[in-house]
Amino acid sequence: MSFVITGATGQLGRHVxxxxxxxxxxxxxxxxxGRDEERLAGLAALGVATRKVDYADTAALAAAFDGADRVLLISGSEVGQRLPQHQNVIDAAAAAGVQLLAYTSIANAASSRIILAGEHKATEEAIVAAGLPHTxxxxxxxxxxxxxxxxxYTEHGTVLGAAGDGQVSAATRADFAEAAAAALLLEQPQEVYELGGAAFSLKELAATVSEVTGAEVTYTDVPAEELTKVLVGAGLPEGYAAVLADADLGLGRGDLYVDRADLEGLLGRPATSLAEGLRAAL
Ligand SMILES: NC(=O)c1ccc[n+]([C@@H]2O[C@H](COP(=O)([O-])OP(=O)(O)OC[C@H]3O[C@@H](n4cnc5c(N)ncnc54)[C@H](OP(=O)(O)O)[C@@H]3O)[C@@H](O)[C@H]2O)c1
Incomplete structure (x- = not known):
């Protein structure tokens, strides 16, 4: 069986x-x-075939999917342009008659109100409309x-956020990638997996940062507008800062909270904990 992975030059894709x-x-x-030639060369060193493909290049997509059995569409990173890019991938996958199109979406895509979820929901709808077997x-x-x-966090002694007491079911990229690979290998994967690790609030994040680093770090909750200003002050473009602050509001509503054990199920083990993830980054 042959597998095509888009966005393979990215951090998640390489793990997949x-x-x-x-x-x-x-x-x-x-x-x-992917597009980045250096990272494509790094993937080629693993022995896999590589193709330089931009999502805008429909001919290159068609060539890349020729003979493919299963395709993983890893959502693009150009926020605001993702739907037409993803649509090109969906059209090419449909034309190639692939057996399965897997798509890395966002938690609770059908109901999430965070700005970033809009393109994911629309992509899921486009995949369903194309009539493709999907996960x-x-x-x-x-x-x-x-x-x-x-x-x-340790420099300022604080985790700054606008999420209140909301909980996020975060997991490591490596775990999400391993789960994606596991789903691609199932004869008949579920149509939807809600994937997340053990949930924590940003107050619990700050406590875990303190535990792991030994520095005293507390959580400071601020209005989303103030968080946006701080992020802009730290050098982020205004639009991106607002999207991140909006995601914190969504976190507060529970949009990034997952109450299913789908990730553990695909991994066949508990997901990597927050403390382990932070320690690995130290
Ligand atoms: N769950 C989360 O917390 C979270 C956080 C951030 C992002 N995301 C989403 O998850 C995706 C994967 O995450 P990641 O960390 O692996 O992101 P990443 O490292 O930025 O990788 C993004 C990948 O998308 C490819 N790509 C972007 N635009 C493209 C285009 N026009 N044509 C072809 N390929 C294109 C990039 O290719 P090149 O680099 O070769 O150009 C790269 O392989 C992101 O793209 C984003 O949609 C999720």
């Missing part, structure tokens, strides 16, 4: 390719897509969204 190989898929049955891998937040900020 490695997970497929670790699960015994022969390298010559994996095709890795939606609805990932909650990455633990790396937090572990990447350890230095900032």
């Amino acid at each position: 390719v490695e997970s497929l190989l670790a699960k015994g898929v022969p390298a010559d049955q994996v095709v890795a897509l 939606f891998l609805r990932n909650s937040w990455y633990i790396e969204n937090y572990s990447g900020q350890l230095a900032t």
